[in-house]
Amino acid sequence: MTKNRISTMDGLWVITVLFFSLGFVHIGFSLLGLFCMGFPFALYLKSGEKLWCKKYCPRASLFLRILHKISLKKPLLKGFTKQNVKTGVLIYFGINVFFATMSTIMVSLGRVAPIDYVRFLIVFPIPVAFPQLLQFTISPWLLHLSYRIYSMMLTSTTIGLILGFLYVPRAWCVICPIQTLTTKKPVKIQG
Ligand code: SF4
Numbered sequence: 001m002t003k004n005r006i007s008t009m010d011g012l013w014v015i016t017v018l019f020f021s022l023g024f025v026h027i028g029f030s031l032l033g034l035f036c037m038g039f040p041f042a043l044y045l046k047s048g049e050k051l052w053c054k055k056y057c058p059r060a061s062l063f064l065r066i067l068h069k070i071s072l073k074k075p076l077l078k079g080f081t082k083q084n085v086k087t088g089v090l091i092y093f094g095i096n097v098f099f100a101t102m103s104t105i106m107v108s109l110g111r112v113a114p115i116d117y118v119r120f121l122i123v124f125p126i127p128v129a130f131p132q133l134l135q136f137t138i139s140p141w142l143l144h145l146s147y148r149i150y151s152m153m154l155t156s157t158t159i160g161l162i163l164g165f166l167y168v169p170r171a172w173c174v175i176c177p178i179q180t181l182t183t184k185k186p187v188k189i190q191g
Contacts, residue, residue, distance in 0.1 A: 009055065009057065009061040010061065010065075011061070012056065012057070012058040013062035013065040015061075016061070016157070019032065019033065020154065023118075023150050024130055024131055026134040026136065027116075027130060027143065027150060028138045028142060028143070028146050029146075030146040030147070030149045030153070031146055031149065033153050036059075039052065040052035040178045040182065041178075041181070041182070043056075050182050050183070052178070052182075053179060053182070059157060059160065060170055062157070063160055063161065063172065064169050066161065066164075068169050071164055071166075072165060072166055073167065074166055075167075076167050076168075076171065080167075080171075081174055086175050086179075086180045087180070089177060093152070093156075094177075095122075097152075099122065100145065100148035100149070100152070103115070103148070104144055104145045105141075107140050108139075108140075108141035114143045114144035114147075115144055115148070116143055116144070116147055118130070118147055118150055120151070120154065120155050120158070121155055122151075122155075126151075156172070156176075159172065160176075
């Protein structure tokens with residue numbers, strides 16, 4: 001990680017903190033996560049470069065901000081950078097997006113009730129009550145989708161923080177689906 005890259009991302013971590021905090025204000029704000037999922041690809045298609053990963057990713061900024069001094073900086077596990085690990089993570093998140101999409105459609109059709117709580121790794125409910133400080137109603141399918149997006153973001157960020165603590169702060173970037181989908185050839189990610 002160059003000094004320049006750190007300074008470019010410096011401050012963007014606030015957006016990540018704000019995103020997760022807004023989930024306690026009203027879960028509907030989680031729909032903003034769609035921007036974080038789509039914008040990296042829009043930038044990549046427009047520029048042909050991974051501008052999001054290089055300059056604008058609020059999650060990478062958070063990893064650097066929290067972990068750059070406390071990361072244990074252990075050597076990455078053998079095989080962690082292998083393509084099949086990246087592909088496995090990509091498939092997992094593809095399944096996650098597929099389930100979120102299909103279940104949202106089912107909720108919108110009135111076939112199933114919305115899942116109105118956060119889950120870790122798709123299936124594990126997180127035992128934290130979200131106070132919902134703003135009381136306004138959104139349709140059941142939007143409620144369901146909001147919780148699914150929040151769950152995805154929380155899962156990947158939590159795993160990223162654990163990896164970053166053990167290895168280098170941006171260890172998650174090695175296997176991040178956005179990195180995998182926008183990389184033409186393997187790159188070395190440094191803390
Ligand atoms: S690889 Fe993922 S976490 Fe890392 S900078 Fe890119 S989008 Fe952000």
